[in-house]
Amino acid sequence: GQNIDQPTEMTATEGAIVQINCTYQTSGFNGLFWYQQHAGEAPTFLSYNVLDGLEEKGRFSSFLSRSKGYSYLLLKELQMKDSASYLCAVMDSNYQLIWGAGTKLIIKP
């Protein structure tokens, strides 16, 4: 079966750095996405990785290792507004999106 694993919940301090991991086992691979979802709202796109390595976008970076079936989302200089769930999703060989259940990130002052 296809599977995406992420930690259920993480806590970090305002101004700090946090890394949210995602491991996947899918039928093929056509890219990995990270979405941010605030409570009660729709997911919004953060990043897309299809090749190995680090993609940096402001305070957020996303890393991919296809050989390890692994990605992480790195959030720097955390702000209270970063409190949200972070969803990892992988596109498989049939171009179907397989979603993780999300990691709820709690930011403390």
Add this chain to the structure above:
Amino acid sequence: DAMVIQNPRYQVTQFGKPVTLSCSQTLNHNVMYWYQQKSSQAPKLLFHYYDKDFNNEADTPDNFQSRRPNTSFCFLDIRSPGLGDAAMYLCATSRESSGANVLTFGAGSRLTVL
């Protein structure tokens, strides 16, 4: 400025009373999706359309139906809602169905079943 609009944002219905949720988009995207998302769970794909081609996920219950009368609009009909159908229903669009397939989501319709 809103690009994917869902109505209503909140819907309360009684057990077994049909419900229709609507979605419209101003992006002229080819693909439209309906997802069901329960608290702290991954979004679950119910249907998607590539233009007018309808794709039903194998495990989507018959209780759920969908219509896409034109490029801009898509509807989700729940014929006889049960307590287990209480969830957030998310509409999303994308330009294509492959490649860097970024989804744009609407704000969601939260369904409560009494």
